[in-house]
Amino acid sequence: MSRRCQLTGREPGFGNAISHSHRRTPRRWDPNIQSKRYWFAAENRFVRLKLSTDAIRTVDRIGVEAAVVRIRARGEKV
Numbered sequence: 001m002s003r004r005c006q007l008t009g010r011e012p013g014f015g016n017a018i019s020h021s022h023r024r025t026p027r028r029w030d031p032n033i034q035s036k037r038y039w040f041a042a043e044n045r046f047v048r049l050k051l052s053t054d055a056i057r058t059v060d061r062i063g064v065e066a067a068v069v070r071i072r073a074r075g076e077k078v
Helices: 053-062 064-073
Strands: 013-018 024-029 033-040 045-052
Touching: 033 053, 033 064, 045 053, 045 064, 053 064
Parallel strands: none
Antiparallel strands: 013 024, 033 045
16 A cells, blocks of 8 residues: 555655664654545545545545545546
8 A cells, every 4th residue: 555645645754763872774754644435426426535634634624526626636546
């Protein structure tokens, strides 16, 4: 499963974990991606979206129809 938000495009961040001895090892910070199902009334069906928690709040604010329009404008299939 790719750790990428369909609405915001948020991806993992990369950097180093630094131990007590200051030894650096590579690590990554994954976004909090959740799979969520919404009723899409315009097409009379459910859509399953992989969204970050920030994007879930955005969908609650702007609505599913506007969110699907934004996702499709980015070129992703819904």
